[in-house]
Amino acid sequence: MALEVPYANMVRLQSWSMIKNRRLIMAEKKEKVIPDEYIPEVGSRVVTLEGKDYLLQNDAMFTFYDRAAGEFSSFFLGLKDEKKILGCKCTKCGLVRVPPMLTHCPDCDFAPTELLEVGQVGRMLSTPPITYFATSMFLHQAPFGRGRVVLEGADTALSILCYTTTGILVPGVITKDTEVKVIFKDERVGAVTDIFCVPTSELAPGQIAKKGLQESELNWAAPKEPKFPKATDEDVAVYKQCFKEMQALAAEMSESKRARKAIEGWKRDIAVKTRAGEFAMYINDGDFGIKEKKLESPDFIMACEDLRTLLDGLRYKGAITDSVIMKKLWISKNMEFTTIFKLDRLARFLAREKKEQAAK
Numbered sequence: 001m002a003l004e005v006p007y008a009n010m011v012r013l014q015s016w017s018m019i020k021n022r023r024l025i026m027a028e029k030k031e032k033v034i035p036d037e038y039i040p041e042v043g044s045r046v047v048t049l050e051g052k053d054y055l056l057q058n059d060a061m062f063t064f065y066d067r068a069a070g071e072f073s074s075f076f077l078g079l080k081d082e083k084k085i086l087g088c089k090c091t092k093c094g095l096v097r098v099p100p101m102l103t104h105c106p107d108c109d110f111a112p113t114e115l116l117e118v119g120q121v122g123r124m125l126s127t128p129p130i131t132y133f134a135t136s137m138f139l140h141q142a143p144f145g146r147g148r149v150v151l152e153g154a155d156t157a158l159s160i161l162c163y164t165t166t167g168i169l170v171p172g173v174i175t176k177d178t179e180v181k182v183i184f185k186d187e188r189v190g191a192v193t194d195i196f197c198v199p200t201s202e203l204a205p206g207q208i209a210k211k212g213l214q215e216s217e218l219n220w221a222a223p224k225e226p227k228f229p230k231a232t233d234e235d236v237a238v239y240k241q242c243f244k245e246m247q248a249l250a251a252e253m254s255e256s257k258r259a260r261k262a263i264e265g266w267k268r269d270i271a272v273k274t275r276a277g278e279f280a281m282y283i284n285d286g287d288f289g290i291k292e293k294k295l296e297s298p299d300f301i302m303a304c305e306d307l308r309t310l311l312d313g314l315r316y317k318g319a320i321t322d323s324v325i326m327k328k329l330w331i332s333k334n335m336e337f338t339t340i341f342k343l344d345r346l347a348r349f350l351a352r353e354k355k356e357q358a359a360k
Contacts, residue, residue, distance in 0.1 A: 044190045046077065053077060055190045069190070074115055075099050080190035083212030085120060085182065087154050088113035098154040099192070119152030120182040120211060121200060127175045128162050132325060132337065143169050143337050149180055149197060161196040167223040168324055168331050174199060181208055186216050223332045228305050231276040239276035242307040243292070249314050250290045253346055258353045260286035262345035270339070271298035275305045283339070288346065300339070301332040313344065316351035320344050 044057040045066075055073040056066040069076050078086045088100030092111035098118055104110040128147025131138070138144075145162030162180070164173045174180070180197040188194040198218065200208050207213055231239070253259040263283050270281040271294070281302070282289040304310055309328050313320035320343050323329040331340065 044080070046073075055080075057190065071103060072099070072101060076190040076192075078117075079184070079192070079194045080188045083184045083214075084117050085151065085158070085195075086115050087118045087151075089116050095156075096154050097156045098151060098158045116153075118154045120213070121208060122149040122151035122154070122158075122180060122182075124148070124162075124174060124176055124178045124180060125150055125157045130169055130171065132321065133341075139338070140335075143334060144196075145169060145174055147174070149182075151182070159192070161193065163196055163198055163334060165198055165202045165218050165220055165223065168334055168337060170325060170327055172327075181213065183218065184212055184214050186214050220333070223301075225273070225301065225332070226303055226305075226330050228275040228303075235276040239274060239307050242311045243277070243279060243290070246307075246311055246314060247290045249311075249350075250288045253288045253350050254286070256350050256353055259288075259346055259350040262349050263288060263342050266339070266342055268299045268336075268339050269295055269297075271295040271301045272310070273301060273303040274307045276307070283342075299333075300336045302329065303331075304329040314347050316347040320347075 042058055044055055046053050047056055048054070053073060055069040055076050057069065058066055075086045078084045085098065086100050087096045087098035088102055089096045090105035090108055090111055090113050092108040093105060095105065095107070096116070096118065097113075100113070100115055102113055104112055125148040128145035130143055130145050132143045134142040134144075141161065146159070147162050148157035148159050150157045160182070162174050163169060166173070179200045181200050181203055182195050182197050185194050185196075196215075203213075203218075207217065210217075264286050266283050267285060268281075268283040270283070272279050272281050277292075278294055280291050280293040280295045280298070282291070302310070304323070305328075309318075309323050310320065312318040313323060320329065320340050321337070324331060324337065324340055331337070
């Protein structure tokens with residue numbers, strides 16, 4: 001005998017089935033509030049009106065309209081196309097402002113200004129603060145200093161990002177009155193972030209003198225490793241004990257589902273150098289391992305005089321990031337600070353998991 005289902009119930013069943021199917025489709029497609037095809041590409045272009053070039057930009061704000069640099073296009077196009085820095089000089093008092101954000105001088109009854117090129121070497125007006133923990137928009141640039149440099153031929157200071165080729169940027173590398181050289185990025189869009197500066201003490205005379213020096217011409221691959229004194233028998237004993245404890249911690253971290261999430265999708269081969277020995281640290285998409293081995297081509301080098309500094313970080317008894325900032329631990333590449341941050345998360349996740357298990 002066939003089972004008859006009331007029409008109203010059939011409608012409810014069909015409606016529920018449609019809702020479930022739609023939810024499944026949405027989950028698979030991961031629909032966004034604003035679909036990707038409606039979001040303009042980040043970039044810039046030049047338009048010419050009445051014989052003059054103007055820069056139009058679309059940036060991370062993802063607006064649906066281009067933003068014009070207007071009468072200041074010459075400065076940004078100078079960075080992008082000619083690798084030169086422009087300022088504006090008052091035709092009356094001679095004051096040179098960089099960047100050239102005034103077409104008339106407010107100190108001279110609004111006398112007109114004229115564009116001129118300034119030098120690419122200057123001195124820091126003050127000690128730049130360093131950003132280690134940046135927002136998502138600037139995460140790929142951190143750590144970086146943000147300071148103001150008075151370039152040769154200029155009377156005012158230009159706001160600029162500061163870096164070092166010697167490894168991680170830490171306090172003391174760039175201070176007030178440090179002489180710096182403006183460096184141009186290889187790929188430029190016509191923005192003030194097309195340039196940054198490094199200390200001239202890290203460059204060869206030819207690099208300092210060259211106009212329009214690009215980032216690819218710098219020696220980023222040969223940072224200055226710290227030198228440690230010869231290890232004593234006590235140092236060696238401490239090293240061996242710390243190494244043994246770190247291997248045990250690494251095994252725990254690799255077995256912890258929560259800790260593995262801290263390094264998911266991340267792969268790094270790290271050479272760790274200390275006063276008493278050297279070993280390899282491996283991050284491989286959730287797996288974390290430590291082996292007594294010297295790496296020939298590591299992704300970067302980590303160095304600390306006392307291995308207890310790194311061990312305490314992995315035990316969650318102190319932040320590894322703090323050790324870098326306080327110069328207790330050195331890394332060879334500035335951009336690998338993200339890896340250090342992930343190691344801190346790795347230690348924190350394991351510690352929290354143990355605490356929760358102990359509370360049960």
